[in-house]
Amino acid sequence: MDAGLVYIAIAFSAIIGFIVGVVGLFFFRRVIFNRQIRIAERKAVKMVSESRNEAKNVLQEAQNEAKRTKTAADNDARERRTEVQRQENRLSQKSETLDRKLENVEQRERSLINREKEIETARSQVTELKDKQLKQLELISKMSSEEAKKVLLDATEVEMQAESSRRLRQWENKLKDETAQKAQEILAMAIQRSASEIVAETTVSTVPLPNDEMKGRLIGREGRNIRALEQATGVDLIIDDTPEAVTISSFDPVRREIARVTLTRLIQDGRIHPARIEEMAAKAKSDVEADIQKAGEQAAQQLAVQLHPELIKLLGRLKYRTSYGQNALEHSMEVAYLAGMIASELGANVNIAKKAGLLHDIGKAVDREVEGTHAAIGADLVKQWEKSPEVLKGVSEHHLETSDTSLWGYIASAADAISSARPGARRESLDSYLKRLKALEDIADSFTGVEKSYAIQAGREVRILVKPEAIDDLGAMRLARDIVKKIEETLDYPGQIKVTVLRETRAIDYAK
Numbered sequence: 001m002d003a004g005l006v007y008i009a010i011a012f013s014a015i016i017g018f019i020v021g022v023v024g025l026f027f028f029r030r031v032i033f034n035r036q037i038r039i040a041e042r043k044a045v046k047m048v049s050e051s052r053n054e055a056k057n058v059l060q061e062a063q064n065e066a067k068r069t070k071t072a073a074d075n076d077a078r079e080r081r082t083e084v085q086r087q088e089n090r091l092s093q094k095s096e097t098l099d100r101k102l103e104n105v106e107q108r109e110r111s112l113i114n115r116e117k118e119i120e121t122a123r124s125q126v127t128e129l130k131d132k133q134l135k136q137l138e139l140i141s142k143m144s145s146e147e148a149k150k151v152l153l154d155a156t157e158v159e160m161q162a163e164s165s166r167r168l169r170q171w172e173n174k175l176k177d178e179t180a181q182k183a184q185e186i187l188a189m190a191i192q193r194s195a196s197e198i199v200a201e202t203t204v205s206t207v208p209l210p211n212d213e214m215k216g217r218l219i220g221r222e223g224r225n226i227r228a229l230e231q232a233t234g235v236d237l238i239i240d241d242t243p244e245a246v247t248i249s250s251f252d253p254v255r256r257e258i259a260r261v262t263l264t265r266l267i268q269d270g271r272i273h274p275a276r277i278e279e280m281a282a283k284a285k286s287d288v289e290a291d292i293q294k295a296g297e298q299a300a301q302q303l304a305v306q307l308h309p310e311l312i313k314l315l316g317r318l319k320y321r322t323s324y325g326q327n328a329l330e331h332s333m334e335v336a337y338l339a340g341m342i343a344s345e346l347g348a349n350v351n352i353a354k355k356a357g358l359l360h361d362i363g364k365a366v367d368r369e370v371e372g373t374h375a376a377i378g379a380d381l382v383k384q385w386e387k388s389p390e391v392l393k394g395v396s397e398h399h400l401e402t403s404d405t406s407l408w409g410y411i412a413s414a415a416d417a418i419s420s421a422r423p424g425a426r427r428e429s430l431d432s433y434l435k436r437l438k439a440l441e442d443i444a445d446s447f448t449g450v451e452k453s454y455a456i457q458a459g460r461e462v463r464i465l466v467k468p469e470a471i472d473d474l475g476a477m478r479l480a481r482d483i484v485k486k487i488e489e490t491l492d493y494p495g496q497i498k499v500t501v502l503r504e505t506r507a508i509d510y511a512k
Helices: 002-141 145-192 213-219 221-233 253-269 274-303 309-320 328-346 350-359 374-385 389-396 407-421 430-445 473-490
Strands: 204-208 236-238 245-249 450-456 461-466 498-503
Touching (some): 145 473, 213 221, 213 253, 221 236, 253 309, 274 309, 274 350, 350 407
């Protein structure tokens, strides 16, 4: 019983405690909530106050900005009204000015109309006066106006022809002087920068012998040795009365060189019989071919040009080729140097000019084996291994044989003429020299009006005396050009030939 009461008292106490706790918690939370409400109210009041102050400031700023905008707009409107007023004043002034100018133009137009009427009246009076004077002149001169015009035009035509001839002669002389001076400067520069040796060779070679007994050993029993030597080398061996010497004759310079080397080695060796001759000839041929290759490579290296191996081999063959006694390889190298110098003076490609100059006579390496001129043969050879069309033009056109000549043809031709025409470079037989002089004089004498012609300066110039009553000054100029053209078409000559036409007028009278 007591225990039950205790449990009930404990339970009741717990309930009372719980209720007191809940009531205490409620009142505690109410106090905190009221406190938070008061804090929030204070914050709200503060924010409302700040918002009112800020709104007042914004309103004040907006009012100030509106005042400023209004002031600026008023000022701008005032300036625009002022500018419009100024423009209106200016337009008014221009309108008044245009009115005055229009009035002046109208006055001038009326004045011009009156002046035209006066001029027309004066023109009619002049025409009438001119007609009267023309009729009087026709009566005085006993000629019609058409006849007088014809006489005047004829006289004017004669005068104009004389004046045109004089001016044409002046222009031609000036052009010739300028071109000749420029050409002389370029050629002189190229010649001054070139220094080469003079090389002269012939179509025969002489091999010295240690004694005359060697001639018999070279001939051999019944001539078998000399036949074997000629058969192995393809040359003619001339053993005559010349003491201690044997002459090798051949138009092929390579064969002649092979024979010379073979014969020299046989003489040094002392063993001379057909088998030894064939052995020596084969070895000499191999050595000469190697020398040809070496000569071509050296020429290309000295000129710093790149060539195909076949062209180098053909170029080396020119070492044993001559033209009027001038070594063809030395001549080609000299032409290459000169062509490069001329090209540099003209502003052209120096390497192309050098290559064209070096290969310009390449056709002479095989001209005894192929039909045609050496320029055409050389062009065909170069075309096979050289891709540059400029080089091909220089080779094919260096003798000016084509219908059209390019810059490279003229460069190669000029360099070729300089190299071949310099004193001592080439030899020419007396017979061919006299024939060339006679041919020059015959060409000049074949033209009508020529009185006498003289070939001078070793055939480098021909002077022609013409009949003054048959040829005038303009005709003399035409005659010189016609003679030059015929010389170029009919003669082969190194360098150039100067044609000088002389016309002399003499007035002779006698005092009695």
